[in-house]
Amino acid sequence: MAYQLLNPGKRIPLERESNSRMKLLIYQPDGHPLENVLRQGLTTKGHEIESFFFPDIAALTAGLRQASGGDIILILVPPDKKELSRLAMMRAPLLDKKIILILPDNREETISTAHRLHPRYISDADGDFSDTIAVLSKMIGNAGSHAPGELIADPAHG
Amino acid sequence: MASVLIVDDDPAIADILSRIVKKLGHSSTSASDVRMGMDHLASGEFDVVLLDVFLPDGNGLEMIPGIKESHHAPEIIIITAFGDPDSAELAIKNGAWDYILKPSPTESIMLTIKRALAYRKEKQAAATPRLLRRDDIIGSSPQLTRALERVALGASTKANVLITGETGTGKELFARAIHRNSERSKRRFVVVDCASLPDSLVESTLFGHEKGAYTGADKEREGLIKQANGGTLFLDEIGELPLGSQKALLRVIQEHRFRPVSGKKEIEVDFRLISATNRNLEKMATAGEFRQDLLYRIRTFGIQTPPLRKRKQDIKKLSVFYINKLCDIYAEETKGFSSEFFESLQQHDWPGNVRELFNTLEEAMSVAGREPILYSYHLPTIIRVAAAKKTITASAASPAPDENLGSLNGLEAFNSKNFLKINTFRDTMERKYLQRLTLLTNGNRKEACRISGLSRTRLFELLKKHELSKYLRKKTEAAVG
Incomplete structure (x- = not known):
């Protein structure tokens, strides 16, 4: 089984969804390479997943509110330590969500701040995101109530 | 004894x-x-x-x-x-x-x-600590209290803790509470989601790797075990850890040292281990799917998180807490609740436990928008229909004991000395009729009007009179299904 990535790159506003379809909420600066990796790297089949990209924290907060109910996976790509700290400060709306965190650097202080968000996976912005795609794939497989499946990464991205 | x-x-x-x-x-x-x-x-x-x-x-x-x-x-x-x-x-x-x-x-x-x-x-x-920082663990049921006593005890020891319980019962919250109440509370709480890690990433994520350890490892990476040094390592869904990695983990737990993938030097580490699972590790060990020696090591101290259906008395407190939290996060006015809102929540069995309850409340709040009070019609249809069915089934099983009618199954009521006023009898039968009508039509107003011959206005009036409006589906829902 594999999955369908609906509207990759779709931005707010979100329409309120009454179903419990899985949603990917991605916070990243405009033009970040992860967007292309997600667009190109995920093959579409079967299961429905929606993805929503948010360029700033305010938009992410609004998106979280609108995407309520059902499974949500957050991919957070703060551009620097300051933005990561801002995310850590707003912990409450993020705490119950599954978070994949892409760190801007690997300094001790950055890592400590990152763990305050209790992410399910941490990676760094220097890589090709193949590890992130692999983890995301498994998370989606686990969340699908039937059988685990996989997202198929674009060979170009591992 | x-x-x-x-x-x-x-x-x-x-x-x-x-x-x-x-x-x-x-x-x-x-x-x-x-x-x-x-x-x-x-x-x-x-x-x-x-x-x-x-x-x-x-x-x-x-x-x-x-x-x-x-x-x-x-x-x-x-x-x-x-x-x-x-x-x-x-x-x-x-x-x-x-x-x-x-x-x-x-x-x-x-x-x-x-x-x-x-x-x-x-x-x-x-x-035993006198005060326990519970954070977001809400409720006062005996089942939860017992579990919290274990959290307090677990936090006061250095023992490895294994938290077991169904999905959505808050195992991670319990793990955080142990950390927050332990002597390591100022240090990191590092989560490893064993269920989300592909087999190929488990060891490099846990132990880190040297540059060139494998294709794509273009630089050195620090593992989560090292990042947890001095603090708490939380292995969530430990039952999903591959057998090969279990052996490596056992060695770290026993010897407090490890070697990164392709690393030459051993690294000493000091962490407190908390693990969680919704699986039966005993059975897995018997079936050879989980190492028995690792199981002995990780479950030095056990805590079981109770399912929500066994602590339904906590539903109201949990709901008030969570809605207030959402209002706070989204800077909205605090919301009130109708009693029927809680009644509907109480009727559901919550197989997804607290997580399902919170998701439901988020949906209800989203539907309610700026309305100041949450009513049961703000809840998802599946919850309201289940509640209606349960109420009506219970009512059918015990014929109106609370309405002081005596038996209406035969003619006894008419021979009774407490012969009913006709209005009381009519009201009771009318209520029963409407209950069965909403159940039969699954809350579909159009269908209910067709079967009963009532106009829409009259149907609404009667349902309102008997406080049964909550069983009617909203127009949009009826249109969908």
Whole structure:
């Protein structure tokens, strides 16, 4: 089984969804390479997943509110330590969500701040995101109530 | 009454000790070898272990570290043969509470056991923290209170904790609470989601890797175990960890050192381990899917999170807490609740536990928008229909006991001295009719009007009069399904 990535790159506003379809909420600066990796790297089949990209924290907060109910996976790509700290400060709306965190650097202080968000996976912005795609794939497989499946990464991205 | 585990391969000695324990008013369990002893320790809660040194499958002294780290960390009294002072010394050095010489007078054995139990009682009273920071763990049901007592105890020890419970019962919250109440609370709480890690990433994520360790490893990476140094490592869904990685993890837990993938140098590490699973690790171990030795190590102290259906009295508190939290996050006015809102929540069995409840509340709040009060019609249809069915089923099973009608099943009511006023009778039957009508039509207003012959306005009036409007589906929902 594999999955369908609906509207990759779709931005707010979100329409309120009454179903419990899985949603990917991605916070990243405009033009970040992860967007292309997600667009190109995920093959579409079967299961429905929606993805929503948010360029700033305010938009992410609004998106979280609108995407309520059902499974949500957050991919957070703060551009620097300051933005990561801002995310850590707003912990409450993020705490119950599954978070994949892409760190801007690997300094001790950055890592400590990152763990305050209790992410399910941490990676760094220097890589090709193949590890992130692999983890995301498994998370989606686990969340699908039937059988685990996989997202198929674009060979170009591992 | 205390519980004593006797580990001795001599049935006569075990029998004597068992009778002494019974005479003291306590219960005992016997094991004839190391393996059986460890099995009992894993599944039961003991206050004292009476431990022989020479056992058929090993030396009892080697069991001491495992016993001290076991579920209940019982006191250990070594049973050693007269003339074997070295064993006695070694036992005490290894942390045994005392030793008994074989043979020994009954009174002497009784005194040693009594002292060990008195010491244990004092130790436990001192160890239990008076205040527990519960954070987001909400509720006051006996089931939750018992679990929180275990959290308090677990936080006060250094033991490895295994949290078990159904999906959505808040195992991670419990793990965080243990960390926040422990002496490591100022250090990192590092989460490893074992279920989300592909097999190929498990070891590099846990242990880190050197540059060039494998294709794509273009630089050195620090593992989560190292990042947890000084703090707490939380292995969520540990049952999903591949067998190969379990061996490597066992070594880290035992030796507090590890080697990154392709690394040449060992790294020393000090972390407190908390694991969680919704799977039956015992069964998995029996089936060869989980290492028995790792299981012994990770479940030194066990905590079970109760399912929401067994603590329904907490639903109201949980709901108020979560809605207030959402209002706070989204800077909205605090919302009120109608009583029927809680009634509907109470009727559901919540197979997805607290997580399902919170998702439902988020949906309700989203539907309610700026409305100041949450009503049951803000809840998802599936919850309201289930609630309606349960209410009506219960009502049908016991014919209107709360309406003081007596039996209406036959003509008895009409022969009764308490003959009903016609309006009371009509109202009751009208209510029953409407309940069955909404159930039959699954809350579809159009269908309800068609079957009953009532106009829409009249149907709404009657449902409102009998406080049954909550069973009617909203227009949009009816259109969908």
